[in-house]
Amino acid sequence: MSNTVKVHDRNFQVLIEKNDLFRQIKKLGKEISTYYGKKGEVPMVISVLHGAVIYASDLVRAIDIPIEMDFVRLKSYSGMSSTGKVLMTQHWEKEVSGREVLIVEDIIDSGASISFLKQELLKAGASNVKISTLLFKPDAFEFDYKIDWVGFSISNKFVLGFGLDYDGLGRNLPEIYQLCSE
Ligand code: IMP
Ligand code: MG
DSSP: OOSEEEETTEEEEEEEOHHHHHHHHHHHHHHHHHHHHHHTOOOEEEEEETTTHHHHHHHHHTOOSOOEEEEEEEEEEETTEEEEEEEEEEOOOSOOTTOEEEEEEEEESSSHHHHHHHHHHHHTTOSEEEEEEEEEOTTTOOSOSOOSEEEEEOOSSOEEBTTBOBTTBOTTOSSEEEEOOO
């Protein structure tokens, strides 16, 4: 398979290979299982549509304790940049009051989306909200709390694949690709 792809008008090169993704997701699944297993709680795993579905589907299969699943849809990005305004265009459905909640996200950039969602869940009475993201851009993160389970910390360059898109395309690529410097 080629190491570069063209999506819309831009070229991207492989940043994280399939095997590395698989290995890291397995490891996070184990850590998450141990954490909630010790607490004896069934967490509500809330994935952020659409980007996190690929990561979430692999992650939940690497978790070996009972969980429940739900979804939200957030919108903040347009093209290659964040609009800074976060909207929940699809709400979670299950009761979160008094529950342990694990948010599963594809990537945390400024942190605006995830911080907004965490606040909404706490307002709805969740007893504890943890976060797992496949990718994290520490240099872009504008908040000062720790993300609980991070797959890979990456530079500030735009990435796609494994659920992440560039204006709708690229989600089905099985690796993470990074924008080539031109
Ligand atoms: P934040 O609110 O700035 O943290 O942005 C988070 C959301 O923006 C993610 O859930 C993605 O949907 C999108 N996003 C941020 N960086 C990238 C990227 O490099 N590629 C694709 N989508 C991204
Ligand atoms: Mg997203």
